[in-house]
Amino acid sequence: MLTRLIQSEPVYLFLRSPAAILAAFVAILVIGGAVLAPLLAQSDPYDLSSFSLMDGLQPPVWQGGDPRFLLGTDDQGRDMVSAILYGARLSLMIGLMSMVIASVLGVGLGLAAGYFGGRFDAIVMRIADVQLALPAILTALLIDGISRGVLPPEVHQDLRVAVLTLAIALSLWVNFARTARASVFVERNKDYVQAAMIMGQHPLRVMLRHILPNIMGPLLVIMTVDLASAILLEATLSFLGIGLPADSPSLGTLIRIGMQFLLSGEWWILWVPTLFLVALVVSINVLGDFLRDVFNPRLR
Amino acid sequence: MLRVENLTVQFPGRFGVFTAIEEVTLTVAAGEIHGLVGESGAGKSTIGAAVIGLLQPPGVVAGGTMTLGETDLRALDPVQAHQMRGKRISMIFQDPQTSLNPLMTIEDQLIETIQAHEDIGTAGARARAVALLEEIGIAGAAKRIKAYPHQFSGGMRQRVVIALALCTNPELIIADEPTTALDVAVQSQVLDLIRRLADTRGIGFLLITHDIGVIAQITDTVTVLRGGRVMETGPTGKVLRSPEHPYTQALMAAVPPLDHKLDRFLVPHDDRPVLSAPEGRSAADAEAWLTAGAQILGEGLRLQDVSVRFSGTRTSLFQRPDAFTALDRVSMTVRPGSVMGLVGESGSGKSTIAKVITGLVQPSAGALYLGDTDLPPARTRGRRDPSRRLIQMVFQDPFSSLNSRHRIGEILTEPLWLYRLETDATKRRDIAAAMLDLVGLSADAIDRFPHQFSGGQRQRIAVARSLLARPRVLICDEPTSALDVSIQAQVLNLLKDLQARFGLTILFISHNLAVVRQMSDDVTVLKDGKVIESEESEMFFTHPQAAYSRELLSLTPGFPKTSPQLG
Secondary structure (H helix, E strand, O other), X not given: OXXXXXXXXXXXXHHOOHHHHHHHHHHHHHHHXXXXXXXXXXXXXXXXXXXXXXXXXXXXXXXXXXXXXXXXXXXXXXXXXXXXXHHHHHHHHHHHHHHHHHHHHHHHHHHHHHHHOHXXXXXXXXXXXXXXXXXXXXXXXXXXXXXXXXXXXXXXXHXXXXXXXXXHHHHHHHHHHHHHHHHHHHHOOOHHHHHHHHOOOOHHHHHHHHHHHHOHHHHHHHHHHHHHHHHHHHHHHHHHOOOOOOOOOOHHHHHHHHHXXXXXXXXXXXXXXXXXXXXXXXXXXXXXXXXXXXXXXXXX | OEXXXXXXXXXXXXXXXXXXXEEEEEEEOOOOEEEEEOXXXXXXXXXXXXXXXXXXXXXXXXXXXXXXXXXXXXXXXXXXXXXXXXXXXXXXXXXXXXXXXXXXXXXXXXXXXXXXXOOOOHHHHHHHHHHHHHHOOOOOHHHHOOOOHHHOOHHHHHHHHHHHHHOXXXXXXXXXXXXXOOOHHHHHHHHXXXXXXXXXXXXXXXXXXXXXXXXXXXXXXXXXXXXXXXXXXXXXXXXXXXXXXXXXXXXXXXOOOOOOOOOOOOOXXXXXXXXXXXXXXXXXXXXXXXXXXXXXXXXXXEEEEEEEEEEOOOOOOOOOOOEEEEEEEEEEEEOOOOEEEEEOOOXXXXXXXXXXXXXXXXXXXXXXXXXXXXXXXXXHOOOOOOHHXXXXXXXXXXXXXXXXXXOHHHHHHHHHHHOOOOOOHHHHHHHHXXXXXXXXXXXXXHHOXXXXXXXXXXXXXXXXXXXXXXXXXXXXXXXXXXXXXXXXXXXXXXXXXXXXXHOOEEXXXXXXXXXXXXXXXXXXXXXXXXXXXXXXXXXXXXXXXXXXXXXXXXXXXXXXXXXXXXX
């Protein structure tokens, strides 16, 4: 079993692609750090009692800072390492959740549109066109605005993460729907699908058990690329102040806070989370490109 | 003229070096048509690619010599090789659809090719192009030269491809399956043209094909390949009539003859290990299970005045698109327990009939009957309609008819589960394994994926799947046209056996008249959606009534009259 895995095509190609190996290394480092944040971080950045103002604005160690704080502290005395690990945790969670919601929604609609065709297909695709015409940030602003108006303030505060996730998911589902629909058009004329239809299998079964596994390749690629987009989108929204507040900082929020110190010499408060975000997004994108090459050898 | 000696071509890969061609020697003289025949993977096309210098990387010529006249083809640098291609060696590909540029007129493509090899004015090149088109038999060439490829039919397009190959007066033309994508009538015209060019212009042809009929019709000499090695070579008549090598003999025995009906084919090689299947999973169990159904005899099938119209492409927003008539009042009766052969050229509506019967296409008029009961057409046929189980289908391409993400076990147990023929999951697996034994595969195939099997094995799996529904009617749409002759013989044998044992009704759709003769009791000929002739099979082949049927029969490439015996 293990030898079969090692000899398989993707693993073979992976071991011959330095970019993919480096990207996977970075991604594992970042994601591992984020997942294990409660174990790794020396203080809880959300718990105001765990740090003190006395330690505020410490530079990183190599610039003569306090050895307790590897990458320095912010103005509140928060350890940057802990803040970033927790921030990445929040960013990744929102990114993953919205990617999952977008893929379920998009793949579901795309599968059905491609399978049934006709009027249903036309309606779904026109909605997708409208969605594409609206920039993601506008969608997010709209949903945020509506939820603010509809929900009582304290509930809205509690549901901020959910609202943000939903907003990002709604702006990403179109990619999935279009890819799924195009792949279904190719697959549904293949004999194995025709065979299933002749046998009188339920359309849902044909879609989910027969077609879906065969179009997973392109969808997996979209999933990785859109995970990166979702993380970036979340960072953008938080940076603009629509996303998460300063008391539960994601990477975007950290960058926004850091902006204030850009010109005052405390560069690390801005640059450390920014570089962290760049490393995460670039490595996920490189992995996505690698996956695309594996699934579509002709592009190589 | 062309001399290839001890040619060896290798493909270095991940798992070591794969030798595609080993020590192949052949010669082509001027005006000679040399046939290169073999089953898929025999290395036919690789030899052609090596000669013209277009081997796909990582393939390399590892040994041997290739000379054209006095020129050593292996010693050429890339620039010289490029000039050699087209100038002295040309190539004709299988699909005229893709070897012409759809955005350029025939004129532009011909003139471009002529000017690429010769310093000649546009007017001169055009005159030459028109002369060429006339030579290859395109009437009104001066006018038709302005047309785009899509305005020509498939056969005409292949003629244009040949004209392109002739532009530069080559000495050698490599034709890689030049007629495989064409109908018989067109095929024989193109083959005649090739013969004429060899005779009048003295061009040597290297004709690569898997079709022994084509070989028999026009080649002077033939080389039989298998696994990259030459099995036998010599004058065509001699090799085909009295083959010496056992492989050639077996290959010839597997070719379905057009002039008489065989009970069974002699199968060239059967390297299937003889393993006794475990208890409860043997062919006998499968047979017992199949015959345990209430009625085992096949059901009759009748089509009455079935018409199918498809709406064409919309050209205007305000006009209804023109309808295209795929089937025009087709009536057909398949007797219970018999095999009906359905023949016709591409576009004649053969597959549409299959789709109407299986409920994929809604007929615009007409009625269908299964036995004595009405068979509801597509839109009114429910998912639980009994005919869903009684009518099963075997598709042409075994590479796309099995879901590549499912294991064989899942594929085979699906009909049992779907039609509630067996409720117990373990028993379903047992029946599936037994059915694999019945179609001649070992029971351990059940845990593997379709890509781990060859084309012929997959077609057996597809047959097993259709049998697991306990069908009464089997629709086979070109079930062997994607397979090599020896594999075709095995699958046809399997279908014959099953039909004889279980009295299935089979609708056998094929463009290959020889195969139809071997399989069917009755024959229906279709042309442009209309039934031309419907006749008892042997009557049809000995005394065809309609003029079109006679034409079809006479155009099918002849096979050696005396069928060779296995020595």
